[in-house]
Amino acid sequence: MKIANLDLGNTPLLLAPLEDVTDSPFRLICRNLGADMVVTEFISSEGLVRNAEKSHKKLIFKEAERPVSIQIFGHDPENMKQAAILAEEADPDFIDINFGCPVRKVTMKGGGADLLRDVPRMIAITQSVLNAVKLPVTVKTRLGWDEHSKNIEDISLRLQDCGIAAITIHGRTRAQMYKGQADWTLIGKVKNNPKIHIPVIGNGDVDSPETAKLMFDRYNVDGVMIGRAAIGNPWLFGQIRNYLSTGLLMDGPGLQEKVSVCKMHLQQAIEYKGERRAIIEMRKHYGGYFRGLPHFKKYRLQLLTCLSFDEINNLFDELLTDSGLLI
Numbered sequence: 001m002k003i004a005n006l007d008l009g010n011t012p013l014l015l016a017p018l019e020d021v022t023d024s025p026f027r028l029i030c031r032n033l034g035a036d037m038v039v040t041e042f043i044s045s046e047g048l049v050r051n052a053e054k055s056h057k058k059l060i061f062k063e064a065e066r067p068v069s070i071q072i073f074g075h076d077p078e079n080m081k082q083a084a085i086l087a088e089e090a091d092p093d094f095i096d097i098n099f100g101c102p103v104r105k106v107t108m109k110g111g112g113a114d115l116l117r118d119v120p121r122m123i124a125i126t127q128s129v130l131n132a133v134k135l136p137v138t139v140k141t142r143l144g145w146d147e148h149s150k151n152i153e154d155i156s157l158r159l160q161d162c163g164i165a166a167i168t169i170h171g172r173t174r175a176q177m178y179k180g181q182a183d184w185t186l187i188g189k190v191k192n193n194p195k196i197h198i199p200v201i202g203n204g205d206v207d208s209p210e211t212a213k214l215m216f217d218r219y220n221v222d223g224v225m226i227g228r229a230a231i232g233n234p235w236l237f238g239q240i241r242n243y244l245s246t247g248l249l250m251d252g253p254g255l256q257e258k259v260s261v262c263k264m265h266l267q268q269a270i271e272y273k274g275e276r277r278a279i280i281e282m283r284k285h286y287g288g289y290f291r292g293l294p295h296f297k298k299y300r301l302q303l304l305t306c307l308s309f310d311e312i313n314n315l316f317d318e319l320l321t322d323s324g325l326l327i
Helices: 024-032 045-049 053-057 077-089 112-117 119-132 152-162 185-191 209-219 236-246 255-273 275-289 297-303 309-321
Strands: 013-015 037-039 068-073 094-099 137-142 166-170 200-203 223-226
Touching (some): 024 037, 077 094, 077 119, 094 112, 137 152, 152 166, 152 185, 209 236, 223 236
Parallel strands (some): 068 094, 137 166
């Protein structure tokens, strides 16, 4: 798959943007373990224009993360234009526009998936961003606002006419949020529409090597984007790549590797955002990192209440010496 002039190879696997999850430390881990491309947490255009520290910090990435895309969201074409210019100054490989976030605090302000109800404004925002930057611009969106307005085929054609370089489609409507099963049939229709000539990336419910292969084979998508299933499980990318290449399923990581990667993740997160915030946000990952370990419940409860790296590090050491957890 090529986005503009950058070749991501056959069947590329992309890390989806997830708020308070896909920060620089986690993106780097996913790249090292097999993700072909990563996307930043979504960044508020208003935050960037108003020079909010938290928004500007999200623009920071390491060279080892490349190829990396910076994702921005908002409802005002002028703010999105200025935000795109600021994002381009950070020198990512792509700029992505979020037209898919279903969270109420975003949609109530007219951003994210709310723009599925205002396609003219969506097109105006896209054109404003494209006119402002030289980098390739991509879009991530959903099937539609609700079951009665699945307008993704028309939207994809109109966005392509604007000049976007690729589109990622999450197989749910905004009304579904993250409930129910992702419907890939419309993603497949977009991909196989003879009028569509940009890459189409599918997203939603890809949580195993077998599922990823099915989506490539059945719907002919150019790439697969993985979000929630990667939380605490960055090995998933390598497992999928191995299965696509060989047809064989890899063994999962052992306890030593799980602890080692989790500890490194926490250490880098502390360096990136400070101890307190890093510890709180890392709580999202522990369930994934240690899923399937017998008798892990007591450790998980402690990990969810610890407030210092030293406490957590001691728990990691205890994990490695607990014979009941050996797998």
